[in-house]
Amino acid sequence: MxxxxxxxxxxxxxxxxxxxxxxxxxxxxxxxxxxxxxxxxxxxxxxxxxxxxxxxxxxxxxxxxxxxxxxxxxxxxxxxxxxxxxxxxxxxxxxxxxxxxxxxxxxxxxxxxxxxxxxxxxxxxxxxxxxxxxxxxxxxxxxxxxxxxxxxxxxxxxxxxxxHANFNLDQLNSYFAGLGFTQTEMIALSGGHTIGASDCPFFQYRIGTDPTMDPAFAAQLNSTCNANPTTGFAFFDDTVVGFDNSYFRKLQVGRGVLGSDQVLYTDTRSRATVNNYATNQGAFFADFVMAMTKLGRVGVKTAATGEIRRDCRFPN
Ligand code: HEM
The missing domain is CATH 1.10.520.10 (Peroxidase; domain 1)
Incomplete structure (x- = not known):
């Protein structure tokens, strides 16, 4: 045990x-x-x-x-x-x-x-x-x-x-294992960060302190967050609302926004998967679909344990 x-x-x-x-x-x-x-x-x-x-x-x-x-x-x-x-x-x-x-x-x-x-x-x-x-x-x-x-x-x-955004690989693995996911599935799901953005408070602590961050990227994030400390944000990758594998290519050059993103490349135990997804979008898409389907099965309620809510905000 x-x-x-x-x-x-x-x-x-x-x-x-x-x-x-x-x-x-x-x-x-x-x-x-x-x-x-x-x-x-x-x-x-x-x-x-x-x-x-x-x-x-x-x-x-x-x-x-x-x-x-x-x-x-x-x-x-x-x-x-x-x-x-x-x-x-x-x-x-x-x-x-x-x-x-x-x-x-x-x-x-x-x-x-x-x-x-x-x-x-x-x-x-x-x-x-x-x-x-x-x-x-x-x-x-x-x-x-x-x-x-x-x-x-x-x-x-x-x-x-x-x-949390400052989780290391062990913390990410342990959290996702609790939901039934492998490390590879966790990395595929993290690829959801190929769309959208993060507010400054989630990554500002890394600027100037995290050596894995590309210096030019750090300067860019710094000016964004200094200009608007409360409302500033950064897009996860350059294709802001485009679902693709550019998130993984950003990790390869130290341009991951969250600590929990960048660590997937920095930690050598997960780097090969990031490299695979960065070069093979088809592999990322296939694994993402599989992991999303698995995510959709977590803790599903049945007719005996749930209901069809009439208003999504309130139980019937
Ligand atoms: C691996 C652990 C994860 C951590 C630590 C994490 C953390 C975060 C944080 C801090 C933000 C920024 C929120 C904000 O500033 O408003 C964010 C945004 C986002 N997350 Fe995650 N997340 C994780 C996994 C996932 C997964 C599994 C998905 C879906 C498959 C996902 C989808 C998204 C999306 C799409 C956004 C952008 C939201 C927006 O632009 O409004 N994340 N995440």
Whole structure:
């Protein structure tokens, strides 16, 4: 037992405790008769949201991760509790951009405006489909999304445990192993940082102190954050809203924004995977799709443990 890490033990326990039906119920054609136009409706709604704001895509993808990582993919991140005790109000979720929540609200309204679909589709599934759209409509892979999740009824501030921008490789591996992911899958998922941006407080401490940061890049970030210490931000890569492998090429030249990004290249144990994704976009896309599908299976609720929420913000 001494040689086996705690996250591994927890992952095995979680897998053993999860009823087999929780995963088995997920199917790509789950809504084929309940809401046959579901994917078209969400595709067009997310397209509109992304046209309204370039933040919508990145914010929606991040929202999906923050939902699945806490209590599983059950849309608990969307719940607004009247006593103020909910996941969204945890400090680690304060930087989630409102555009992500709005994208899901818009998609839910579009789904419910089809009489056949009204109150048939879970908020958790809408979030999973919207995250795929954020990827695909940014130029990334178009992959089949497993569906059939039910929405959770609980959301509390203290249940939120998320990775931090200053994590080293061991901390990242241990966090993601707790959700059932390998190091390679963790690196593929980190590739989600190919779209969007980070606010200065998440990386400012590295400027001038982290020797792995390219000096010209450090100067650039420094002037951005000095000019606007509270509202300054940096895009993760040069193709801001383009889903591609340029995030990994930036890591190779010391231009990763977060410490948790750059360490994937700096640490020699994960460098080969970064190099592979940096030179082979197809490999990144294939692994990202696999890891996103796996992320979508985390802690899925069933009809017995969840519900189809009528308003994504409030349990029925
Ligand atoms: C590996 C551990 C991770 C850490 C430490 C981390 C941390 C962060 C931080 C600090 C930000 C900046 C937030 C802000 O300033 O508003 C961010 C943004 C983002 N994250 Fe992560 N993240 C991680 C994994 C992921 C994963 C697995 C995904 C999805 C697959 C993801 C998707 C995103 C996206 C798309 C953004 C941009 C959001 C926007 O522009 O509004 N992240 N992340």
């Amino acid at each position: 001494a040689s086996v890490g705690l996250p591994f033990v927890l992952a095995v326990l979680a897998a053993a405790l999860m009823p087999p039906s929780a995963v088995a119920q997920l199917r790509t054609d789950y809504y084929a008769t309940k809401c046959p136009k579901l994917e078209t409706i969400i595709r067009s709604s997310v397209k509109q949201s992304m046209a309204q704001s370039p933040i919508s895509g990145p914010a929606t993808l991040r929202l999906f991760f923050h939902d699945c990582a806490v209590r599983g993919c059950d849309a608990s991140i969307l719940i607004v509790n009247s006593n103020g005790d909910d996941e969204r109000r945890n400090a680690d979720n304060q930087s989630l951009k409102p555009e992500g929540f709005q994208t899901i609200m818009n998609a839910k309204a579009a789904v419910d405006s089809d009489p056949q679909c009204k109150y048939q589709v879970s908020c958790a599934d809408i979030l999973a489909l919207a995250a795929r759209e954020a990827v695909y409509q940014s130029g990334g892979p178009n992959y089949p999304v497993e569906l059939g999740r039910f929405d959770g009824r609980l959301s509390t501030r203290n249940s939120v445990v998320l990775p």
